[in-house]
Amino acid sequence: MTDKLTLDEIAQRAGVSRTTASRVLNNRPNVRPEVRERVQQVIEETGYSPNPVARSLAIQHTHILGLVLPRRSDTVFTDPYFPVLIQGIAQACNDHEYTLGLFLLQTPEEERKLLPRIAHKGLLDGLIIQVGEIGDQLIARLLEKNVPLVVAGRPAQEIPVSYIDVDNVAGAYQAVSHLIRLGHTRIGTITGALNTTAALDRRTGYEQALREHGLPLEDALVAPGNFNESSGYQAMQQLLPHRPTAIFVASDVMVFGALRALSEAGLRVPEDMALVGYDDLPPAANAAPPLTTVHQPVLRFGEQAVEILLDILENGSVPPRRVILDTELIIRDSCGASQA
Amino acid sequence: MTDKLTLDEIAQRAGVSRTTASRVLNNRPNVRPEVRERVQQVIEETGYSPNPVARSLAIQHTHILGLVLPRRSDTVFTDPYFPVLIQGIAQACNDHEYTLGLFLLQTPEEERKLLPRIAHKGLLDGLIIQVGEIGDQLIARLLEKNVPLVVAGRPAQEIPVSYIDVDNVAGAYQAVSHLIRLGHTRIGTITGALNTTAALDRRTGYEQALREHGLPLEDALVAPGNFNESSGYQAMQQLLPHRPTAIFVASDVMVFGALRALSEAGLRVPEDMALVGYDDLPPAANAAPPLTTVHQPVLRFGEQAVEILLDILENGSVPPRRVILDTELIIRDSCGASQA
DNA sequence: TGCTGTATTGGAAGCGCTTCCAATTCCTAC
DNA sequence: GTAGGAATTGGAAGCGCTTCCAATACAGCA
Numbered sequence: 001m002t003d004k005l006t007l008d009e010i011a012q013r014a015g016v017s018r019t020t021a022s023r024v025l026n027n028r029p030n031v032r033p034e035v036r037e038r039v040q041q042v043i044e045e046t047g048y049s050p051n052p053v054a055r056s057l058a059i060q061h062t063h064i065l066g067l068v069l070p071r072r073s074d075t076v077f078t079d080p081y082f083p084v085l086i087q088g089i090a091q092a093c094n095d096h097e098y099t100l101g102l103f104l105l106q107t108p109e110e111e112r113k114l115l116p117r118i119a120h121k122g123l124l125d126g127l128i129i130q131v132g133e134i135g136d137q138l139i140a141r142l143l144e145k146n147v148p149l150v151v152a153g154r155p156a157q158e159i160p161v162s163y164i165d166v167d168n169v170a171g172a173y174q175a176v177s178h179l180i181r182l183g184h185t186r187i188g189t190i191t192g193a194l195n196t197t198a199a200l201d202r203r204t205g206y207e208q209a210l211r212e213h214g215l216p217l218e219d220a221l222v223a224p225g226n227f228n229e230s231s232g233y234q235a236m237q238q239l240l241p242h243r244p245t246a247i248f249v250a251s252d253v254m255v256f257g258a259l260r261a262l263s264e265a266g267l268r269v270p271e272d273m274a275l276v277g278y279d280d281l282p283p284a285a286n287a288a289p290p291l292t293t294v295h296q297p298v299l300r301f302g303e304q305a306v307e308i309l310l311d312i313l314e315n316g317s318v319p320p321r322r323v324i325l326d327t328e329l330i331i332r333d334s335c336g337a338s339q340a
Numbered sequence: 341m342t343d344k345l346t347l348d349e350i351a352q353r354a355g356v357s358r359t360t361a362s363r364v365l366n367n368r369p370n371v372r373p374e375v376r377e378r379v380q381q382v383i384e385e386t387g388y389s390p391n392p393v394a395r396s397l398a399i400q401h402t403h404i405l406g407l408v409l410p411r412r413s414d415t416v417f418t419d420p421y422f423p424v425l426i427q428g429i430a431q432a433c434n435d436h437e438y439t440l441g442l443f444l445l446q447t448p449e450e451e452r453k454l455l456p457r458i459a460h461k462g463l464l465d466g467l468i469i470q471v472g473e474i475g476d477q478l479i480a481r482l483l484e485k486n487v488p489l490v491v492a493g494r495p496a497q498e499i500p501v502s503y504i505d506v507d508n509v510a511g512a513y514q515a516v517s518h519l520i521r522l523g524h525t526r527i528g529t530i531t532g533a534l535n536t537t538a539a540l541d542r543r544t545g546y547e548q549a550l551r552e553h554g555l556p557l558e559d560a561l562v563a564p565g566n567f568n569e570s571s572g573y574q575a576m577q578q579l580l581p582h583r584p585t586a587i588f589v590a591s592d593v594m595v596f597g598a599l600r601a602l603s604e605a606g607l608r609v610p611e612d613m614a615l616v617g618y619d620d621l622p623p624a625a626n627a628a629p630p631l632t633t634v635h636q637p638v639l640r641f642g643e644q645a646v647e648i649l650l651d652i653l654e655n656g657s658v659p660p661r662r663v664i665l666d667t668e669l670i671i672r673d674s675c676g677a678s679q680a
Numbered sequence: 681t682g683c684t685g686t687a688t689t690g691g692a693a694g695c696g697c698t699t700c701c702a703a704t705t706c707c708t709a710c
Numbered sequence: 711g712t713a714g715g716a717a718t719t720g721g722a723a724g725c726g727c728t729t730c731c732a733a734t735a736c737a738g739c740a
């Protein structure tokens with residue numbers, strides 16, 4: 001209601017020029033204390049707050065960051081990972097007084113339609129973009145438009161872009177090593193969608209652990225999943241005939257699917273089959289049995305992503321920043337360690 | 341890189357005035373076809389796209405909608421409900437060429453800090469705000485600032501605001517009636533957080549069903565939850581000694597907690613205890629056993645929310661719009677109907 | 681008391697677009 | 711060939727803010 005207020009009016013009411021009013025509004029020096037006081041008075045009385053769009057136009061940035069989540073929407077809102085990521089990013093945006101714009105690119109047409117809006121340096125100061133499938137050209141295209149951006153997850157191509165990731169290889173390596181330490185020798189894995197670097201890296205960690213401990217790699221013990229529940233279920237069924245005694249599953253959601261297959265087969269966890277997952281989001285601790293899983297610091301991941309982006313905004317995008325966060329193996333019941 | 345382009349330059353290159361250039365940019369009439377062609381040519385060659393901020397300042401709206409999720413963050417990103425809601429809203433925003441701004445108000449300070457940004461009609465054209473706890477004054481405060489808004493969920497107070505909700509009373513009523521029809525007479529309920537209207541309404545539906553079917557209401561059979569997994573677990577434990585044979589649980593997430601308590605107690609579902617949940621989000625179908633649950637059309641809910649908001653933007657906020665979406669009981673295994 | 685240097689102030693230009701309105705051009709009909 | 715009207719064009723004034731820069735006020739010093 002009192003919204004037609006402009007800085008001009010404030011200035012008039014306080015009996016100063018618009019310039020001076022602007023100065024006190026932005027806490028700039030060179031205003032006599034008494035004058036400053038008077039203007040502040042008026043601002044408070046009227047409940048004035050400056051028009052962000054006008055300000056943005058003048059200063060040439062908006063204080064808005066964009067988060068873009070490409071394709072694969074099935075996973076995007078079925079896996080608790082993304083909500084938590086969003087939360088971390090939103091939190092950090094709040095802390096730094098930025099506004100967060102959300103862009104879900106579900107279909108190719110949407111991507112095409114949204115691209116100009118995302119790529120234009122007018123609306124968004126910068127972008128956090130979740131890495132997509134291998135072969136996705138979105139990042140490359142954005143890069144050549146010169147938009148400040150940081151990628152969440154390791155991009156497939158070797159391009160000079162800033163990104164943040166968790167150490168997926170090491171996380172998987174830890175998990176599998178732990179199973180080996182518990183005495184397992186026939187260890188399978190259910191992979192994530194192999195058109196993502198995260199899934200690839202986790203499989204690499206699995207292989208590396210087996211190899212370094214002198215265990216053979218057996219193709220039949222590697223079942224492809226795609227990060228959702230049903231794929232975990234199917235992969236588990238596929239694995240069962242080959243009699244593994246332990247499985248490293250590339251995401252907790254797939255563990256739930258695996259658990260379902262196991263219970264249908266009348267097998268118990270961890271007695272008949274040890275399981276280690278990946279993610280450690282809220283559902284993991286309350287599962288039956290509670291999941292041993294590789295913890296990723298998703299909230300911090302999100303926070304850091306925006307901090308990197310802000311750094312780029314301030315200091316330019318060269319050289320590209322690279323941040324790899326550590327994971328931690330959380331030992332609960334599903335691996336059998338607690339009863340071993 | 342080619343981003344310093346302004347409409348002025350386009351006009352110059354095409355040999356017309358900025359006014360005319362603007363006209364072709366916005367597909368307005370009164371431009372000679374050949375001229376229009378020429379300008380379009382230049383626009384394409386240069387890859388020009390107009391600065392959205394400048395345009396916003398001129399036309400006095402931004403084409404940005406805000407989604408604000410107040411407090412109770414524990415539930416917000418632990419319950420799959422919200423991601424799906426966000427998805428529906430984002431989808432609809434895309435369809436209508438709006439950008440979505442996300443505001444998570446986790447702490448009171450954040451709320452205070454963000455309020456001006458949210459309430460100022462400069463940045464956001466309108467707001468979709470998730471209803472908060474009963475007693476929350478956020479909506480009222482926003483309302484008096486005259487921000488166009490639509491509430492997701494029924495507000496507690498009787499205020500003249502537009503909102504969209506699902507028919508929680510009817511949904512719960514359906515669920516409980518179904519259990520009664522299956523022959524149950526000792527039917528308990530695990531409620532949601534009773535400082536929300538959704539939880540209250542669902543409890544009302546439960547009571548109504550019992551009453552109308554001549555069954556007694558028994559306080560001991562009503563256990564308070566708060567929509568998260570652990571509360572379902574605890575509530576179930578609390579209910580067990582009173583020997584219900586069926587439970588209506590106010591959200592699927594709490595069903596998972598209940599399931600955990602039941603399995604620890606050595607009870608089987610649905611043989612020893614019939615369960616009906618609420619939500620029917622992806623995890624429900626893959627649960628063990630698959631959940632009978634009240635389906636809410638969350639995606640459509642989100643879409644409609646933005647459509648209502650756009651309607652308000654276009655035609656004013658009086659009278660307040662009220663939209664109540666229907667729910668549907670999805671019968672799977674957890675209620676025992678399939679084996680009865 | 682007068683002079684130089686610093687702190688305060690406000691005028692005006694500019695951010696990149698839209699849009700009102702007056703000026704010009706083009707048709708058509710007479 | 712000309713008057714009248716419609717279609718086309720561009721000048722200029724905003725939208726609400728920031729900021730450069732020149733102008734003014736004030737301080738300290740000799």
